[in-house]
Amino acid sequence: MRVDTPVAELLFHEEDATPFNTDVATLKTWSQALACLESAPKCWLSTVAPDGRPHAAPVMVVLVDGAPCIASRPNSRKSRNLARNPRAVITVSGDDLDLVVSADAHQVSGGAALRQVAAAFATKYDWTFTIRDDRVCDESLPGSPQYAFYEVSPVRAFGYGPDGLTATRWRFNST
Template sequence: MTVDTPVAELLFGQEDATPFNTDVATLKPWRQALACLESAHKCWLSTVGPDGRPHAAPVMVVLVDGAPCIASRPSSRKSRNLAGNPGAVITVSSEDLDLVVSGEAHQVSGDTALRRVAAAFATKYAWAFAIRDGRVHDESLPGSPQYAFYEVSPVRAFGYGTDGLTATRWRFNRT
């Protein structure tokens, strides 16, 4: 799935408490958020367990067609959480942006899509995955353990400037 360019808007309006900036000239472009994700060595993925408790874990993230993708072992807490509730949040900080991407994570399937995500991991992290019979494996590890790729389809995102006064909300139109 290709991620469409979202609608950018100020997170805080004139009616909100100061000192937040309400100048539309301070809106961050979505390409800045994508650059933040692309350059990050790791991000944090937050999910919700079956008991409603939050869970956060560091993950490596790649972009495929503008959508953040992660790798996870199927037996991990994050994968089990996503199987029951696809709601996910990715957070990351860069020198010029603190980013929160909220969306739904869905397991990537189909050899073509799996190979595209695997290629992105190989390019960014030199982490080579093998795709066999529609399954993802890390053959560099004993037993060639299985992995799953998840694509997080953004619903909304928030970008906070390092000044602590500027904030952008991006809303994605889902059709």
Template sequence: MTGGSPTAELLFDERDATPMSTDEATVKPWHEARACLESAPKAWLSTVRPDGRAHAMPLMPVWVDDAPVFATRPTSRKAKNLARNHHCVITVSDDTLDLVVEGEVTQVRAESELRRVAATFMAKYGWEFTVRNGNVYDGSLPGSPEYGFYRVTPTRAFGYGSDGLTATRWRFR
């Protein structure tokens, strides 16, 4: 995310025929949404297949350089989908928030960034990646398979309160 905090606003207003709150005081700050995603042990990533069908898979996110990052093998369906269409959605929940983050994915390539991401995976999950010659490997698995790290730059997000009556939209551009 670049440029500081996103704009937070009510998702619905009084003109909408919905039981959602239109009280500005219910708008949640981005730091609460970020904490939800940053602390989540698991999230769901949705991508688009080449034929237009949706694809959703669980993943283990980490928070690095003000954005969520995940690991996957370059030959996985999600990596192949993202190579063709870099738009995605990450969803996650905690006790106070259901969060939907729309974003654009870029693969992390710089060796210094790869090392920071690998260290973050180790700190959060105990998942040890080896970085060498600009590539990432999981040495704990047979054959030490290659992985890629993918950063999601949020473009828009939606948060729904646990009360079922509050909703916030964050716009990043």
């Protein structure tokens, strides 16, 4: 799991200038976007339901090697949606940045990767998962329910400044 540094560019250009800011000095860095995600107690994940309608739910996000990751019960609506269609959007509002990340979400597998994500949840949220036979469980809850971890790989992202007039677009992998 690793997210490459994206290309940052102004979302609005001179022809869009009124009332938007086109000063390149207002560009936000991707590290600022990651800090917004990392510091948020929760974010919103939107997925695509089977009938094509959007489904939104609050999630807790951790970063593993710069990649946002979430936990979800395998039979939850969001997990079923992601199994069918990996397209997702994470949104979060921070003090200095409102962030919208369009992404593809894929289930994390393999003991080492699962342990990395579990460690990140333990560090950020004090939420402890047990990894057994490549299965993720929360043994603090009755019945030790199973969870799935998803890496949310950004495709493009948008960051909006607190003034509502500054915006940055980040493009990943030439999208």
